[in-house]
Amino acid sequence: xxxxxxxxxxxxxxxxxxxxxxxxxxxxxxxxxxxxxxxxxxxxxxxxxxxxxxxxxxxxxxxxxxxxxxxxxxxxxxxxxxxxxxxxxxxxxxxxxxxxxxxxxxxxxxxxxxxxxxxxxxxxxxxxxxxxxxxxxxxxxxxxxxxxxxxxxxxxxxxxxxxxxxxxxxxxxxxxxxxxxxxxxxxxxxxxxxxxxxxxxxxxxxxxxxxxxxxxxxxxxxxxxxxxxxxxxxxxxxxxxxxxxxxxxxxxxxxxxxxxxxxxxxxxxxxxxxxxxxxxxxxxxxxxxxxxxxxxxxxxxx
Amino acid sequence: xxxxxxxxxxxxxxxxxxxxxxxxxxxxxxxxxxxxxxxxxxxxxxxxxxxxxxxxxxxxxxxxxxxxxxxxxxxxxxxxxxxxxxxxxxxxxxxxxxxxxxxxxxxxxxxxxxxxxxxxxxxxxxxxxxxxxxxxxxxxxxxxxxxxxxxxxxxxxxxxxxxxxxxxxxxxxxxxxxxxxxxxxxxxxxxxxxxxxxxxxxxxxxxxxxxxxxxxxxxxxxxxxxxxx
Numbered sequence: 145x146x147x148x149x150x151x152x153x154x155x156x157x158x159x160x161x162x163x164x165x166x167x168x169x170x171x172x173x174x175x176x177x178x179x180x181x182x183x184x185x186x187x188x189x190x191x192x193x194x195x196x197x198x199x200x201x202x203x204x205x206x207x208x209x210x211x212x213x214x215x216x217x218x219x220x221x222x223x224x225x226x227x228x229x230x231x232x233x234x235x236x237x238x239x240x241x242x243x244x245x246x247x248x249x250x251x252x253x254x255x256x257x258x259x260x261x262x263x264x265x266x267x268x269x270x271x272x273x274x275x276x277x278x279x280x281x282x283x284x285x286x287x288x289x290x291x292x293x294x295x296x297x298x299x300x301x302x303x304x305x306x307x308x309x310x311x312x313x314x315x316x317x318x319x320x321x322x323x324x325x326x327x328x329x330x331x332x333x334x335x336x337x338x339x340x341x342x343x344x345x346x347x348x349x350x351x352x353x354x355x356x357x358x359x360x361x362x363x364x365x366x367x368x369x370x371x372x373x374x375x376x377x378x379x380x381x382x383x384x385x386x387x388x389x390x391x392x393x394x395x396x397x398x399x400x401x402x403x404x405x406x407x408x409x410x411x412x413x414x415x416x417x418x419x420x421x422x423x424x425x426x427x428x429x430x431x432x433x434x435x436x437x438x439x440x441x442x443x444x445x446x
Numbered sequence: 447x448x449x450x451x452x453x454x455x456x457x458x459x460x461x462x463x464x465x466x467x468x469x470x471x472x473x474x475x476x477x478x479x480x481x482x483x484x485x486x487x488x489x490x491x492x493x494x495x496x497x498x499x500x501x502x503x504x505x506x507x508x509x510x511x512x513x514x515x516x517x518x519x520x521x522x523x524x525x526x527x528x529x530x531x532x533x534x535x536x537x538x539x540x541x542x543x544x545x546x547x548x549x550x551x552x553x554x555x556x557x558x559x560x561x562x563x564x565x566x567x568x569x570x571x572x573x574x575x576x577x578x579x580x581x582x583x584x585x586x587x588x589x590x591x592x593x594x595x596x597x598x599x600x601x602x603x604x605x606x607x608x609x610x611x612x613x614x615x616x617x618x619x620x621x622x623x624x625x626x627x628x629x630x631x632x633x634x635x636x637x638x639x640x641x642x643x644x645x646x647x648x649x650x651x652x653x654x655x656x657x658x659x660x661x662x663x664x665x666x667x668x669x670x671x672x673x674x675x
Binding site for chain 1: 508512513520523524527528535537539540543544547548551554555558559561562563565569
């Protein structure tokens, strides 16, 4: 008796399963969409994390962009080089060597070197201070309140002597500091070597105006551009062309010796040679924040 | 006339008074998940309405003819198998299983359909389209219909029209709720929300206030019934 009822129930489910799968099978054939098989293969090759790190909504969308629009194959941050290689094989392209991007602060003036500073007692953040004119003479330079420090999740940026300094041992190139900086003086630069030359100034004003507000900023004299074609003067500011920058062949010794200001600086991880050069010098002491006395972000800001 | 007025009452009740999301708190997952932009929310509402209608029709038919106690099809098969046996055949233990089965299949069907005819909508839904399968608002509609179909006297048994009215207007109510929510969340993006409440916190508070606002519809049915009589 019981077995017969179970049989009936099971039979009902079986009939339903057959009927529905028939309908779905029919729908699958009728509503079939032609998809480039490479899109499916590319989707398979991607990690499937759907993290959005590439800038697309999910892995499937990025796969489609790669195949249909010819998007770069190196955008998957989760999969890294292996996924890029797989996608490149699929698309028949070659992966160019890609460089990690690192944050560079395009200001080299410590607070002593920035002139015409006035006392500022407002909210201690760059975003607030940036809205007020006359906090310091240079309207391009670092304000030193450390919005970038707050934004960095890796502790890779610190304010020293009123200037944001990146610790390249820790920087992962996420770009959070660049987005946080209200003056947009932090940019992401491709590090083609452990150390690259950067212009540590953002002031686009004429040389006279720059010297009035800063003792180290770029005056746009153009001596570097005459000595090395990688450098150009672009609206009163030296600019390095990182697309053509080749660390193996570039020779900046002449440029560095002729620059009248201190706007061209090597940044990045120190090489063993650099460390050996300063081995006999004493390390400057670092002051760590004391949470008992430091006013931090827990303060109510209505 | 009485039939039409009962249809109107069922529809108004499902869409406003006993709104699935705001009164019964079912279907919260897409309600909070896809209510960031009005156009996507509206698309989601339409998809849910479509799926809920298909699923309700199928589950109504299956419940009436196969699953309810003394269902004709099941009884016929039973007597064909065992001509000498008496008693009522009851397959209502299969209710949940069959409903889930039917809902999952209809979602698959809708997914294929959308992919063919509305690719942008298909793309904007992404993961949320398969998730309609687990949208409990749809199972809830099926179970509500089951209450009026399975194990009730033949005179009170709901026909397909009433079942469809409940399901389709339940879907409409879901669409109204999710679009209202999306409109408010779009405006919320521009508001100065306290740090601690940003994101899900304020969304849940808004959902709660919206649910309270919908409580204002309580009692509308009585006056409406008097009006229709």
